[in-house]
Amino acid sequence: MGISNINIAEQIKKTGLKLTTQRIKILEAIYYLKNHPYAEDIIKHIQADNPAISQGTIYKTLDTFVEKGIIGKVETSGGTFRYDGITKMHHHLQEEGNSRIEDYFDEDLNQLLVNYFSSKNIPGFKVQDVKLHIKGKFKT
Amino acid sequence: MGISNINIAEQIKKTGLKLTTQRIKILEAIYYLKNHPYAEDIIKHIQADNPAISQGTIYKTLDTFVEKGIIGKVETSGGTFRYDGITKMHHHLQEEGNSRIEDYFDEDLNQLLVNYFSSKNIPGFKVQDVKLHIKGKFKT
DNA sequence: ATTCTTGCAAAGCATTTGCACCCTG
DNA sequence: CAGGGTGCAAATGCTTTGCAAGAAT
Numbered sequence: 001m002g003i004s005n006i007n008i009a010e011q012i013k014k015t016g017l018k019l020t021t022q023r024i025k026i027l028e029a030i031y032y033l034k035n036h037p038y039a040e041d042i043i044k045h046i047q048a049d050n051p052a053i054s055q056g057t058i059y060k061t062l063d064t065f066v067e068k069g070i071i072g073k074v075e076t077s078g079g080t081f082r083y084d085g086i087t088k089m090h091h092h093l094q095e096e097g098n099s100r101i102e103d104y105f106d107e108d109l110n111q112l113l114v115n116y117f118s119s120k121n122i123p124g125f126k127v128q129d130v131k132l133h134i135k136g137k138f139k140t
Numbered sequence: 141m142g143i144s145n146i147n148i149a150e151q152i153k154k155t156g157l158k159l160t161t162q163r164i165k166i167l168e169a170i171y172y173l174k175n176h177p178y179a180e181d182i183i184k185h186i187q188a189d190n191p192a193i194s195q196g197t198i199y200k201t202l203d204t205f206v207e208k209g210i211i212g213k214v215e216t217s218g219g220t221f222r223y224d225g226i227t228k229m230h231h232h233l234q235e236e237g238n239s240r241i242e243d244y245f246d247e248d249l250n251q252l253l254v255n256y257f258s259s260k261n262i263p264g265f266k267v268q269d270v271k272l273h274i275k276g277k278f279k280t
Numbered sequence: 281a282t283t284c285t286t287g288c289a290a291a292g293c294a295t296t297t298g299c300a301c302c303c304t305g
Numbered sequence: 306c307a308g309g310g311t312g313c314a315a316a317t318g319c320t321t322t323g324c325a326a327g328a329a330t
Contacts, residue, residue, distance in 0.1 A: 018304055018309060039294075054312045059295060061310090075215040079320075080294065093265050102265070109256065116252060117274075122244065125233050128276040134257075136268040158284055158329050179319075194287045199320060201285090219295075220319065 015068040022053050026061045027070070027085075036074050036082040036101045074101065091132035104134060155208040162193050166201045167210070167225075176214050176222040176241045214241065231272035240278060 008027050012019055029045045030037065037045075043058050062083060065071045072084035074092070078099075086103065089110055093102040109132075117127045148167050152159055169185045170177065177185075183198050202223060205211045212224035214232070218239075226243060229250055233242040249272075257267045 020304075020310065022311070052312080054314095056296080056313075057311050060297095063296095073217060075217055077213065077215055079219055079221065081219065093262070104262065106260075109260075112252070112256060116249065120246075120249075122233070122274075124278060124280045125242070125274075126277045126279060127274055130275070131273045133271045133273065134262075134265075134267055135270070137266045138264060139266060140264045160285065160329075162286070192287080196288070196321080197286055200322095203321095 011070055015070060017064065017068065022057055023061055025050055025053060026058055027065065030065075030071055030083055030085045034085070036084055036103075038080055038082050040080075042083065076101075089129075089131075091134060093134050093136065093138070095138050096135060098138075100138060102138075104132075151210055155210060157204065157208065162197055163201055165190055165193060166198055167205065170205075170211055170223055170225045174225070176224055176243075178220055178222050180220075182223065216241075229269075229271075231274060233274050233276065233278075235278050236275060238278075242278075244272075244274060 008024055008031070009019055012023050012027060017023065025046050026042065029042050033041055033045055039059060039062060042062070043055055046053050046058065062071070062073075066073045066083075069087065072087065074082040074084050076082055076099075082101070088105075091104040091106070091109070093104050094100070113130050117130065148164055148171070149159055152163050152167060157163065165186050166182065169182045173181055173185055179199060179202060182202070183195055186193050186198065202211070202213075206213045206223075209227065212227065214222040214224050216222055216239075222241070228245075231244040231246070231249070233244050234240070253270050257270065
């Protein structure tokens, strides 16, 4: 479990959105399918138990959630999207020619970046957030 | 100008690909349209002068060039691709809700990253390349 | 000559849209 | 009961594909 239903309902409510069964199921699915699910994964997972929840609704809702900032949209090199229930600062490990993506949490690195960009001034640009795409090889 | 035709021809040849008019025009277009063009921009630019060069060929060629590493493919949050004639290490500045992308070159930052990841060991992963997506606001 | 490329047009596929109906607050 | 949310199915739009004809080495 880890994340209770009450928590999910509250997450949705605090955005000002109406609380619907569909939205609850969708957010549950994202938390359940931890590993950066594709829209397709989310749709399948939900429709297995709730065939009446439509694809269109799921896409719309994912967009809405991303807009409200309660989930993240991960850019892929394949042109399809993946979603991400994690909001706290993290980076992504990726291997070329492989769909695997792992989250990478590193407080030292975050600190280093924050320090660097607080002293470094990029002319004409105000930095708000930094995310690393770390490419390499998985050893496992 | 900046990049001569001879240079372009050589870039293509050194990949082992056959040198065709289409490939030259396509690579020229990417260098000409500096600012991370979409496939669509490249197609329009080429077809203005060379209506006979087909869309399909342009897509195929872009893929080929990316595979050979002479151009880069930029991930966007919109699901479409953008291309990038620059191969040397650089990062991207992006603004939310805005299609603008600027390249960001910063040798100090590169050095910092190289240092950091040469001493930091990520369990189960071997780092090869790091790219920053820096989000914020353009002041201009 | 042989192999790689191209053009064309159709297909593919993830995502979006329009609209009537329905439910939440 | 008012306005937002949903389902359906069709449409959109970027990208890919198959194949016959053409060009490069």
